[in-house]
Amino acid sequence: xxxxxxxxxxxxxxxxxxxxxxxxxxxxxxxxxxxxxxxxxxxxxxxxxxxxxxxxxxxxxxxxxxxxxxxxxxxxxxxxxxxxxxxxxxxxxxxxxxxxxxxxxxxxxxxxxxxxxxxxxxxxxxxxxxxxxxxxxxxxxxxxxxxxxxxxxxxxxxxxxxxxxxxxxxxxxxxxxxxxxxxxxxxxxxxxxxxxxxxxxxxxxxxxxxxxxxxxxxxxxxxxxxxxxxxxxxxxxxxxxxxxxxxxxxxxxxxxxxxxxxxxxxxxxxxxxxxxxxxxxxxxxxxxxxxxxxxxxxxxxxxxxxxxxxxxxxxxxxxxxxxxxxxxxxxxxxxxxxxxxxxxxxxxxxxxxxxxxxxxxxxxxxxxxxx
Amino acid sequence: xxxxxxxxxxxxxxxxxxxxxxxxxxxxxxxxxxxxxxxxxxxxxxxxxxxxxxxxxxxxxxxxxxxxxxxxxxxxxxxxxxxxxxxxxxxxxxxxxxxxxxxxxxxxxxxxxxxxxxxxxxxxxxxxxxxxxxxxxxxxxxxxxxxxxxxxxxxxx
Ligand code: HEM
Ligand code: FES
Numbered sequence: 001x002x003x004x005x006x007x008x009x010x011x012x013x014x015x016x017x018x019x020x021x022x023x024x025x026x027x028x029x030x031x032x033x034x035x036x037x038x039x040x041x042x043x044x045x046x047x048x049x050x051x052x053x054x055x056x057x058x059x060x061x062x063x064x065x066x067x068x069x070x071x072x073x074x075x076x077x078x079x080x081x082x083x084x085x086x087x088x089x090x091x092x093x094x095x096x097x098x099x100x101x102x103x104x105x106x107x108x109x110x111x112x113x114x115x116x117x118x119x120x121x122x123x124x125x126x127x128x129x130x131x132x133x134x135x136x137x138x139x140x141x142x143x144x145x146x147x148x149x150x151x152x153x154x155x156x157x158x159x160x161x162x163x164x165x166x167x168x169x170x171x172x173x174x175x176x177x178x179x180x181x182x183x184x185x186x187x188x189x190x191x192x193x194x195x196x197x198x199x200x201x202x203x204x205x206x207x208x209x210x211x212x213x214x215x216x217x218x219x220x221x222x223x224x225x226x227x228x229x230x231x232x233x234x235x236x237x238x239x240x241x242x243x244x245x246x247x248x249x250x251x252x253x254x255x256x257x258x259x260x261x262x263x264x265x266x267x268x269x270x271x272x273x274x275x276x277x278x279x280x281x282x283x284x285x286x287x288x289x290x291x292x293x294x295x296x297x298x299x300x301x302x303x304x305x306x307x308x309x310x311x312x313x314x315x316x317x318x319x320x321x322x323x324x325x326x327x328x329x330x331x332x333x334x335x336x337x338x339x340x341x342x343x344x345x346x347x348x349x350x351x352x353x354x355x356x357x358x359x360x361x362x363x364x365x366x367x368x369x370x371x
Numbered sequence: 372x373x374x375x376x377x378x379x380x381x382x383x384x385x386x387x388x389x390x391x392x393x394x395x396x397x398x399x400x401x402x403x404x405x406x407x408x409x410x411x412x413x414x415x416x417x418x419x420x421x422x423x424x425x426x427x428x429x430x431x432x433x434x435x436x437x438x439x440x441x442x443x444x445x446x447x448x449x450x451x452x453x454x455x456x457x458x459x460x461x462x463x464x465x466x467x468x469x470x471x472x473x474x475x476x477x478x479x480x481x482x483x484x485x486x487x488x489x490x491x492x493x494x495x496x497x498x499x500x501x502x503x504x505x506x507x508x509x510x511x512x513x514x515x516x517x518x519x520x521x522x523x524x525x526x527x528x
Contacts, residue, residue, distance in 0.1 A: 156470055156485065159468070159469050159470065160468040160469060160470060160485055163468040163469040164468060177415060178414060178415070183421060183522075183524065184524065291443075291448065291471070292471060292473075293470040293471040293473070293483070293484055293485060294484065295484050296484070297470070297484050297485055307486075310468075310486055310500060311486040311487065311499075311500060312500070313500060314500050314501075314502060315467055315468075315500050315501065315502045316502060318500060
């Protein structure tokens with residue numbers, strides 16, 4: 001659409017069109033992009049959930065920064081004040097805390113579904129890499145946020161968590177001091193983790209999400225592969241495979257249909273989030289005491305698998321195992337392609353996902369029920 | 372001038388150009404090194420160079436053979452023990468991932484709650500994922516007094 005034609009439009013659209021000359025029609029077209037029918041199922045539409053939760057974390061997080069003080073002398077007291085004195089402070093903090101847990105669950109579920117359905121395969125390998133970046137950033141968010149509270153568990157979790165860096169060959173000890181701003185976890189650690197939590201990580205996650213979405217739009221979401229269609233059809237779950245293989249009926253527009261699906265999931269998440277916060281308001285343990293490790297020490301549940309793993313194996317072996325696991329996870333699309341080329345196996349992802357998921361769940365339960 | 376006019380595109384870099392860009396690259400690199408080393412000092416606080424200091428812990432008469440004392444020396448928790456006249460100073464920082472492996476008189480062991488690391492009375496690993504024995508600080512006896520060399524961790528605690 002040229003400038004001339006924009007000028008003919010009356011009213012605010014015309015006014016805006018002259019001053020911000022973009023072609024609205026193009027964007028309307030973009031918004032209606034056809035989405036494969038299977039995206040109607042919540043299992044496939046989980047990508048929007050972490051995004052919603054990130055917005056909620058952003059809003060509640062900014063509210064928390066108004067009262068939180070990132071100094072060891074004041075941090076614990078300021079969190080106490082937020083929880084116990086400020087009107088609805090407990091609620092804001094609770095939403096932020098439960099939001100972080102749900103965000104991790106959402107990211108893991110989303111990852112599991114893209115993994116088990118092979119959505120990382122050519123040409124989407126790069127978007128898997130972006131996705132692993134998003135998982136790492138989300139977990140770093142949780143770790144640095146936990147460190148800010150400065151109660152006993154928070155302090156010792158930060159000590160143990162940062163200490164793992166020291167074992168990285170060659171650069172480890174330097175990295176450890178870089179993160180801690182000294183030899184031990186001190187005031188200088190908190191003033192390093194805080195700007196990470198509220199500045200660098202939000203920026204990083206926003207950039208990665210943007211890249212993630214751009215790549216999705218360029219490449220489209222994966223169509224179910226033929227076998228998956230058959231399986232769903234056998235279960236009587238799919239209306240998409242018509243005998244004549246018609247394509248139109250197997251897609252629906254992004255707006256408004258898919259947006260509607262996301263809204264319904266979003267509503268459910270909000271209901272869960274608010275109820276969790278009200279039923280289980282955030283708590284606070286005793287204040288950090290660098291001279292005394294508490295007897296019962298555990299990280300948050302999502303770190304249980306790593307925690308248990310580290311108890312089971314000698315330090316270096318345990319950490320090397322973790323390192324190999326992370327590398328394999330990040331570069332999985334290429335490993336998978338290699339396995340397929342070499343052995344013609346296209347199900348290894350499903351088998352592996354099953355083993356890892358059951359293993360992680362078992363470790364979480366094991367830790368949960370052991371003292 | 373004539374020479375310049377005649378040259379073909381792939382001869383375009385003259386000696387003069389080369390020297391100028393070389394000089395520029397060298398100075399940029401020098402600035403980078405200087406700025407980097409200053410930046411490094413900023414990123415690394417003075418804490419990176421913790422001095423070792425010798426502190427007076429106690430006197431031998433207050434630590435007779437067969438006894439133990441848990442003390443705080445220069446910000447380090449230390450278990451001083453006199454075994455048949457030999458005095459040793461063992462640090463309670465767990466060698467696994469840095470929690471406190473507290474001395475437990477009842478069990479006669481150092482116990483770290485973080486990943487259930489256990490050390491014996493000499494600081495040797497009994498069980499758990501720790502890679503090595505607890506650290507030991509150098510002890511010196513001077514005219515009946517016990518001195519221990521510890522890293523001075525001021526403000527720790
Ligand atoms: C723009 C985004 C964010 C901002 C500005 C922000 C800000 C804050 C602040 C000021 C605190 C300290 C107050 C407190 O302890 O309750 C905090 C704590 C925390 N944050 Fe965030 N945050 C953001 C995003 C996130 C995300 C995405 C996650 C996790 C996925 C997260 C996880 C946590 C956790 C686990 C805590 C400790 C909660 C507690 O026990 O109170 N944050 N955050
Ligand atoms: S930190 Fe002591 S056992 Fe892990």
